[in-house]
Amino acid sequence: MAALDAVLSDIDRDLDNSLERLFAWLRIESISTDPAYAGECRRAAEWLKGDLAALGFDASLRETGGHPVVLAHAPKPGAPHVLFYGHYDVQPVDPLELWETTPFDPRLVSLPDGRRAISARGAADDKGQVMTFVEACRAWKAIHGELPVGVTLLIEGAEENGSKDLPEWVEANRDELKADLVLVCDTGMWDRATPAITSSLRGLSYFEVFVRCADRDLHSGLFGGAAANPIRVLSRLISDLHDDDGRITLPGFYDGVRETPAEVLEQWRGLDLTPESFLGPVGLGLPAGERGRMLIEQIQSRPTCDVNGIVGGYTGEGTKTVIAGQASAKISFRLVDDQDPEAIAASFESFVRARIPADCSVEIVTHKGSRAIALPFDMPALAAAKGALAEEWGVPPVTIGSGGSIPIVGDFKRSLGLDSLLVGFGLDDDRVHSPNEKYDLTSFHKGTRSWARILAALAEPGAVGR
Template sequence: MSDAAQLQKVLERIDADFDNSLERLFALLRIKSISADPAFAAECKTAADHLAKDIATLGLTSEVRPTAGHPAVVAKSGVKSNGKGARPHALFYGHYDVQPVDPLSLWHRPPFEPAITDHADGRKIIVGRGAEDDKGQLMTFVEACRAWKTVTGSLPIDLTIVIEGEEEVGSKNFVPFLEKNKGDLTADFALVCDTGMWDPNTPAITTSLRGLVYEEVKIKAANRDLHSGIFGGGAQNPIRVLTRILGSIFDDDGRITIPGFYDGVKDLPPDVLEQWRKLDLTPEKFLKPIGLSIPAGEKGRLLIEQVSSRPTCDVNGIVGGYIGEGSKTVIPAEASAKISFRLVEGQNPERIRNAFRDYVTSRLPKDCRAEFTDHSNAPAVALDWNMKPLAAARRALAEEWGKDAVLMGSGASIPIVADFKRTLGLDSLLVGFALDDDNIHSPNEKYDLRSFHKGIRSWARILAALAETPKQ
């Protein structure tokens, strides 16, 4: 049987078995694997056990391995532990943990009772926590492997699968796990299915990810909360101090004023910028669905640059003083804010963190002091547009979707991609089938039924294309 005929049989198997693929996904979605809440630790272990058992049916050696937190799943297709062989060897990554469901009152149906419903525009969608992020996404790959195994008795390439349970809480225990197990995780490249499409009909490959620095700053003044009638006008108010400092971070053109913030930041190459310009991402398309109309980033930059390839700063939350029902005239003793910086290639997370702290402390009145907490940091990642697996995936996606895949930058951060490069020496191929309206991290999370179906078919084609790609 020719390679093309073999692939066609695999695609036919995916179509014929799709109802069973859905039920397998639903079984995983019913598990309440919320990594952030210790009350669901047993459910996280259940999800790991479930996936290990399911993947073992594909003929892979599959086991649940402990970490300092929630366990990880590691499965191998019988390749040698050093990963060396004639065929390409990929390390596939996904995560089984999900976000908390709060506020529960905003869900249209119970979040762990998945169902297929109709979207307002007529699309069929899978609704449930984890439907897209990341259970639906990782199962597109597992189901593609299942089809290959069923039809041919083997996989087109050598494969290691690693699925973690703490991505939604920063993967803090996963990097030590990689260090400890790196001799058993050797591969030629990594595959990550935790990204999105350009639009419902246009596939995409993510070639860059912004890095992240997440800081918390607490401004303290008096030794207790004060009566604003007695002390107002004479005592420093930490909320006023904090908001004045945060407000000064941005100038009138939307640029960040922290000294050295843009050191190392480069403009996009002209040919890449022209490609992005042709994508025509307008405020009408991007902002109107969320009730906005005017881009808030750096003036003189395309909207797609603002959200994909330029560094940013956002205040994610502010707490201070009395926030309960009714009124209480108080000058608080302290106020705090959480701030995230999205970084691009060329920026050093530690330098950005230190520059922010210096910026704050240099602007404090004499009676105030600042305390800082480092919640997370990760460097930006820029992938090689000329890597052979990327070219193979792009051909495969074009065959499935009938149009070229967009090579796009992502404004989000996936720290594990940098960890794969730093710890395992692996470049990553990032292919996913999420859409902008999937409500990830929000109530009523969804995954388009078409994304799930064609995602499986896409991975089947990608595996075939990778098998024909010479090793780098």
């Protein structure tokens, strides 16, 4: 504890310098989606490489098909080894006129409720979050000359552009990325006072369905009642995807879906996530998922099916009495636990084709799916991180699932065989991807202290299953 206390005191003393280092990185306009900023992306990577090299890491830039990866090693023989992932690229700033401060001129601002925050593009997503980990490493190095565990940092430059080159790069560099555990800081807290560990990410299956009947649009007065209407066919097909209790009706769909442990459900009940607090701000009030499930289950731990778009017939101004020749829909499934995207795709295709009339046709476009990711609830590293966060924040962290997907986490599992511990300090009001992005000063400061504690906890015997 004395060794850790000295590190925490150094983090407190060095906070102003930590902010200056973060601000220097935030000033670099590393917008990955716009080719005009390719030079800035490389400059951001070079800045981080130099900072890590100054800390004693063996740091380098590695080329990919797009923006370079920053890779840095600080091994510690005989100790557990962690792989930390983040990204240095940021979203475009448009619309610029809505920013209250200059996007790439970071500064501390006061919020209406008195909080202080870092205002800049990338402050929360993800430069500020990455620097919480870097600054924790800096403090350990400053006080003790070494880290409590071996560390590799993998910081990419194309996360906001789909990370399309990273999976292939990870697979090609498997030997250099060997570790016991992946750490990811690109998520958020439950609320301002309650830390969270994201223990699961839902997977995805995505389809486009094109139903074709007549070989042209038909006059509904002449053909109505006799000609098959693809909009009607498609609408009935979509309706059949759910039963009256909100369950998805694809045969075998729930194969691989596990029940959430009772103790976790009890914790979730205590969070008091209500329809009023969650759905009210978007103008809704009634949960539409599986009947008998808590709202938090519906959005985190249960699989879903949603129609993301539907097109057919005449959609212009005024009237046009036609029976369309074609109708189409985009349909996605969020997957959990051990659901298999390939099995879902096969079941979906059979389900759809069984509902197409004999004189109509259907085309099904299947997009690449991804499996869900879930940590074992009894995983030692999860328990170690929970204990470290509780010490820092004074309350137990919430173990939650994410309704979204972070595909690279799946690649770490498939290519490296590693589980990922997702700990982030972002808040719901950080305006990520929007004008006036910010990162609370408390998130940055206590996030750094949290990582210092987690590194110490992971060094304890048995913390990573060794």
